[in-house]
Amino acid sequence: xxxxxxxxxxxxxxxxxxxxxxxxxxxxxxxxxxxxxxxxxxxxxxxxxxxxxxxxxxxxxxxxxxxxxxxxxxxxxxxxxxxxxxxxxxxxxxxxxxxxxxxxxxxxxxxxxxxxxxxxxxxxxxxxxxxxxxxxxxxxxxxxxxxxxxxxxxxxxxxxxxxxxxxxxxxxxxxxxxxxxxxxxxxxxxxxxxxxxxxxxxxxxxxxxxxxxxxxxxxxxxxxxxxxxxxxxxxxxxxxxxxxxxxxxxxxxxxxxxxxxxxxxxxxxxxxxxxxxxxxxxxxxxxxxxxxxxxxxxxxxxxxxxxxxxxxxxxxxxxxxxxxxxxxxxxxxxxxxx
Numbered sequence: 001x002x003x004x005x006x007x008x009x010x011x012x013x014x015x016x017x018x019x020x021x022x023x024x025x026x027x028x029x030x031x032x033x034x035x036x037x038x039x040x041x042x043x044x045x046x047x048x049x050x051x052x053x054x055x056x057x058x059x060x061x062x063x064x065x066x067x068x069x070x071x072x073x074x075x076x077x078x079x080x081x082x083x084x085x086x087x088x089x090x091x092x093x094x095x096x097x098x099x100x101x102x103x104x105x106x107x108x109x110x111x112x113x114x115x116x117x118x119x120x121x122x123x124x125x126x127x128x129x130x131x132x133x134x135x136x137x138x139x140x141x142x143x144x145x146x147x148x149x150x151x152x153x154x155x156x157x158x159x160x161x162x163x164x165x166x167x168x169x170x171x172x173x174x175x176x177x178x179x180x181x182x183x184x185x186x187x188x189x190x191x192x193x194x195x196x197x198x199x200x201x202x203x204x205x206x207x208x209x210x211x212x213x214x215x216x217x218x219x220x221x222x223x224x225x226x227x228x229x230x231x232x233x234x235x236x237x238x239x240x241x242x243x244x245x246x247x248x249x250x251x252x253x254x255x256x257x258x259x260x261x262x263x264x265x266x267x268x269x270x271x272x273x274x275x276x277x278x279x280x281x282x283x284x285x286x287x288x289x290x291x292x293x294x295x296x297x298x299x300x301x302x303x304x305x306x307x308x309x310x311x312x313x314x315x316x317x318x319x320x321x322x323x324x325x326x327x328x329x330x331x332x333x334x335x336x337x338x
Contacts, residue, residue, distance in 0.1 A: 034104075041087030119147075123150070140205070149175050176307075177206060177308070178309065179309070193231065200213060213231075216230065221269075227261075241266055241275070242280075245280065245282050247284040249284065250285060250286040250287060250288065251295075253294075255282055259282055279304065280301060282306070
């Protein structure tokens with residue numbers, strides 16, 4: 001029995017070597033492929049931009065390539081124009097240029113076809129690389145308006161959070177979208193908690209990278225009493241525990257007292273000496289920003305207030321809000337003119 005177990009471990013080591021080599025080989029092939037598309041895109045861009053080529057010439061090029069390489073895919077007229085768009089989009093951004101080969105061509109096509117502004121394209125390119133999103137995950141984030149939600153976010157955080165790490169503001173969202181939950185019409189907090197845990201992979205995707213799930217109903221013992229945190233995570237980059245408390249109603253100031261208590265106990269009884277102070281996230285069905293603002297002013301624990309949606313937010317509405325925000329910024333008088 002022991003020999004069989006050792007043999008199995010040896011076999012697994014070989015399998016891991018094969019998988020690692022295949023991954024490196026795929027990455028190398030992808031890098032060369034994306035680099036090829038970049039070079040072809042530059043060539044076509046230069047010819048078209050100089051007025052030497054038109055649509056007819058690009059079509060002829062596509063037909064010529066296919067005559068030389070009948071089984072080669074991706075070099076249709078449309079594909080060539082995608083390569084041209086790819087080069088044109090990022091050619092003037094020295095920060096992005098070294099990163100383009102780190103993303104699959106499939107994800108590049110998704111970003112180019114589904115995103116409008118250059119800022120949005122770069123936003124998803126950088127995040128897709130950082131989070132290693134698949135095509136399906138990338139499409140989900142775009143369709144959920146992640147870029148617009150991030151740009152419009154008005155995060156309600158307590159002062160201690162901003163004093164911890166500047167990076168905190170990039171980790172948490174003002175609004176989370178849980179369209180993947182199949183909740184009953186009149187659901188309670190237990191239903192919400194169970195649905196999130198049952199869809200943990202999708203929940204983690206919406207939370208963003210770096211979160212590791214520790215448990216639900218995490219027990220805290222204080223004196224002769226037991227208390228339970230709805231969902232407890234650890235964030236690798238922040239190096240701290242993150243407690244999520246779920247509410248199926250709009251934010252109420254009294255909710256903060258319970259969360260602050262949990263933070264104190266976590267830091268005293270659970271947090272390791274090398275870890276940063278724990279962060280609490282109060283996830284409510286909605287919130288009145290004025291109420292939240294006053295409630296957070298003298299809050300001493302590292303806490304954040306966020307809301308959640310159980311349906312995809314209308315992306316057109318988010319884009320309209322973005323447009324209104326840009327207009328406000330453009331029309332804002334300079335301080336010197338005031």
